Amino acid sequence: MKLTLNLIAAVLLAAPAAAQMKTLNGAGATFPYPIYSKWFDEYHKVKPDLQINYQSIGSGGGIRQVTERTVDFGASDGPMTTQQQFKVDGKILHVPTVLGAVVPAYNLKDVTDLKLSGAVLADIFLGKITRWTDPAIAKLNEGVKLPDAVITVVHRSDGSGTSYCFTDYLSKVSAEWKKKVGTNTAVNWPIGLGGKGNEGVAGLVKQTPNAIGYVELIYAKQNDISYATMQNKAGKFVKASIESVTAAAAGVKMPADFKVSITDATGEKAYPISTFTWLLIYEKNNEGKGAVLKDFLKWMLKDGQAMTAPLGYAPLPDSVNGMVTKAIEVIK
Amino acid sequence: MSSAVAPAVSRGPAKVPGSRERAGDRLFRLIISGFAGIILLAAFALAWQLTRESLSTWKTFGLGFLFTSTWDPVADQFGALPFLYGTAVSSLLALLIAVPLGVGAAVFLTELAPKRLAEVLMFAIELLAAVPSVILGLMGIFILVPVMRSLGAPYGVGMLTAGLILAFMVLPYITTITREVLLTVPRPLKEAMYALGATRWEVVRGVSLPFARSGIIGAVFLSLGRALGETMAVTMVIGNAPKISANLLEPGYSMAAVIANELAEAASDAHLSALVAIGLVLMGVTLVVNGAARLMIYRLGKRS
Numbered sequence: 001m002k003l004t005l006n007l008i009a010a011v012l013l014a015a016p017a018a019a020q021m022k023t024l025n026g027a028g029a030t031f032p033y034p035i036y037s038k039w040f041d042e043y044h045k046v047k048p049d050l051q052i053n054y055q056s057i058g059s060g061g062g063i064r065q066v067t068e069r070t071v072d073f074g075a076s077d078g079p080m081t082t083q084q085q086f087k088v089d090g091k092i093l094h095v096p097t098v099l100g101a102v103v104p105a106y107n108l109k110d111v112t113d114l115k116l117s118g119a120v121l122a123d124i125f126l127g128k129i130t131r132w133t134d135p136a137i138a139k140l141n142e143g144v145k146l147p148d149a150v151i152t153v154v155h156r157s158d159g160s161g162t163s164y165c166f167t168d169y170l171s172k173v174s175a176e177w178k179k180k181v182g183t184n185t186a187v188n189w190p191i192g193l194g195g196k197g198n199e200g201v202a203g204l205v206k207q208t209p210n211a212i213g214y215v216e217l218i219y220a221k222q223n224d225i226s227y228a229t230m231q232n233k234a235g236k237f238v239k240a241s242i243e244s245v246t247a248a249a250a251g252v253k254m255p256a257d258f259k260v261s262i263t264d265a266t267g268e269k270a271y272p273i274s275t276f277t278w279l280l281i282y283e284k285n286n287e288g289k290g291a292v293l294k295d296f297l298k299w300m301l302k303d304g305q306a307m308t309a310p311l312g313y314a315p316l317p318d319s320v321n322g323m324v325t326k327a328i329e330v331i332k
Numbered sequence: 333m334s335s336a337v338a339p340a341v342s343r344g345p346a347k348v349p350g351s352r353e354r355a356g357d358r359l360f361r362l363i364i365s366g367f368a369g370i371i372l373l374a375a376f377a378l379a380w381q382l383t384r385e386s387l388s389t390w391k392t393f394g395l396g397f398l399f400t401s402t403w404d405p406v407a408d409q410f411g412a413l414p415f416l417y418g419t420a421v422s423s424l425l426a427l428l429i430a431v432p433l434g435v436g437a438a439v440f441l442t443e444l445a446p447k448r449l450a451e452v453l454m455f456a457i458e459l460l461a462a463v464p465s466v467i468l469g470l471m472g473i474f475i476l477v478p479v480m481r482s483l484g485a486p487y488g489v490g491m492l493t494a495g496l497i498l499a500f501m502v503l504p505y506i507t508t509i510t511r512e513v514l515l516t517v518p519r520p521l522k523e524a525m526y527a528l529g530a531t532r533w534e535v536v537r538g539v540s541l542p543f544a545r546s547g548i549i550g551a552v553f554l555s556l557g558r559a560l561g562e563t564m565a566v567t568m569v570i571g572n573a574p575k576i577s578a579n580l581l582e583p584g585y586s587m588a589a590v591i592a593n594e595l596a597e598a599a600s601d602a603h604l605s606a607l608v609a610i611g612l613v614l615m616g617v618t619l620v621v622n623g624a625a626r627l628m629i630y631r632l633g634k635r636s
Contacts, residue, residue: 030596057596058596058597059597059599060596060597060598060599061596061597063599064599064604078599084599152486152487157567157572157589157593158592158593158594158596158597159405159593159594159595159596159597159598160597161597181406182406182407183406184405184406185405185597185598185599186405186593186594186597186598186603187404187405187406188402188403188404188405188406188407188409188574189573192573193487193489193571193572193573193583194571194572194573194583194585194593195572196567196568196572196593200568203473204489207473207477207478207481207488208481208487208488
């Protein structure tokens with residue numbers, strides 16, 4: 001009997017000890033999920049009493065949960081609009097974490113290096129350029145034998161940060177795109193087929209001869225998909241890579257709130273369809289969570305950045321890293 | 333009254349366990365009524381929640397939401413017609429293909445096939461019913477889509493491809509249920525027909541199928557319900573373009589697919605509300621279909 005009581009007491013006493021284990025819950029963007037889960041995993045090894053859970057439910061869901069305060073932090077591939085931020089009780093800090101890029105994936109027999117400009121890409125996705133032999137494409141690809149065939153356009157059917165980045169770029173390089181379609185995670189596509197997820201788009205492009213779509217750079221690299229070289233704002237042709245994406249971020253003037261689009265960036269080496277991805281952090285946090293978050297962010301900016309490249313993400317340029325390190329000091 | 337007649341000796345002991353049992357019965361009835369109530373409550377809560385969350389869409393667009401075809405999340409302009417059209421057309425296509433096939437297969441299994449073969453085939457068909465829809469969708473992408481393209485469809489994905497996948501999906505339902513009903517056709521009825529010199533075809537047409545009619549209709553509506561709500565497999569092969577085209581080889585879109593695709597990233601309230609509104613419509617359509625099925629089976633039952 002006494003033994004049982006002792007056991008019960010032991011369990012009861014152990015419970016508060018277990019509660020000391022801190023958990024943080026976050027939700028949001030799917031695009032940075034691989035690097036985020038790596039970070040949270042590695043950080044758990046550094047700080048065994050802290051467990052960070054992250055649900056990759058999509059940027060829209062992340063913003064919604066942050067607004068309703070059902071999570072400790074959010075994540076998004078597109079910055080929150082002023083209207084969205086207005087709805088949140090308290091201030092939200094956008095903390096850029098890594099960079100990604102979107103590439104136009106194509107399926108053309110015997111064409112190893114397709115060159116495209118922003119204007120041409122926009123016209124293809126607007127349905128104005130319908131054949132691969134169009135003079136506008138031929139002019140960019142002198143000496144390349146393009147098939148005399150109709151272009152099949154493939155886009156994402158699910159809402160995604162990838163689409164946001166892609167349509168943001170097209171809106172910058174084409175006034176008509178901006179007016180007719182605009183920028184969003186999901187848009188009213190003028191033409192084309194919808195594939196679900198990167199794998200859905202890549203699958204359709206791979207299977208359909210003479211198709212063009214767009215996927216994340218990491219996805220294209222991992223799956224050996226041919227993707228086009230883009231002409232950037234400086235007029236140079238740049239292939240997407242970790243270096244050219246970081247160059248795009250370095251060429252942009254960073255505002256204090258970090259809400260910046262780096263598509264169509266200036267700079268000779270900049271790849272034009274690049275984007276930051278952000279963690280959405282409350283400036284004022286409850287129960288001492290602010291200090292824990294701040295520690296994690298500091299670690300992420302120092303040790304975490306080195307883990308990005310093997311997973312295909314571009315690390316923050318040094319200038320931005322320095323700015324962010326200073327900015328996160330306000331978190332309480 | 334009976335207690336007055338019953339001998340006094342047996343009254344006591346008989347009453348005690350009896351009344352205790354009645355109390356137990358009451359408790360049991362309460363509990364299971366509670367279970368049934370939960371189901372009802374869940375259905376109402378679902379309808380209530382969907383209505384509440386989609387209220388702003390109905391306020392903004394009214395019933396026009398069901399009859400316009402612009403779906404533009406950037407401009408917050410929403411119309412559900414292409415999705416309604418896609419869901420209806422792909423599901424009807426599926427039934428058009430699967431009903432004759434399924435009923436035919438069931439007739440073969442009950443009337444013609446040797447018993448051993450029928451058993452093996454039934455096992456295979458039941459296995460087919462257990463295949464998850466995402467697997468069927470993958471099969472669609474890797475097998476059906478290239479086949480469709482090689483047959484001359486411009487993209488391979490599209491309304492007809494979705495209809496075919498759905499047909500494949502509901503085929504086991506129609507076959508299994510129809511077979512079950514055909515097995516209940518009384519032997520004497522059939523034997524009487526044979527005795528009159530009827531051929532096998534005449535027996536099937538004159539006795540078996542009319543007898544099994546309500547069961548077959550039930551199977552068809554059950555399948556329709558499944559086809560209307562199918563999400564994953566359809567999303568993977570329908571092409572996901574919110575356009576209305578009479579050409580079945582062109583891409584389309586369905587209600588369930590657009591919800592699955594866009595809900596996670598719907599950041600604006602209007603977009604979210606429009607997606608929930610589509611959910612409400614889909615629920616309504618499913619209810620109407622099921623109601624119609626009940627009514628039809630009830631009427632047929634009364635007539636015969």
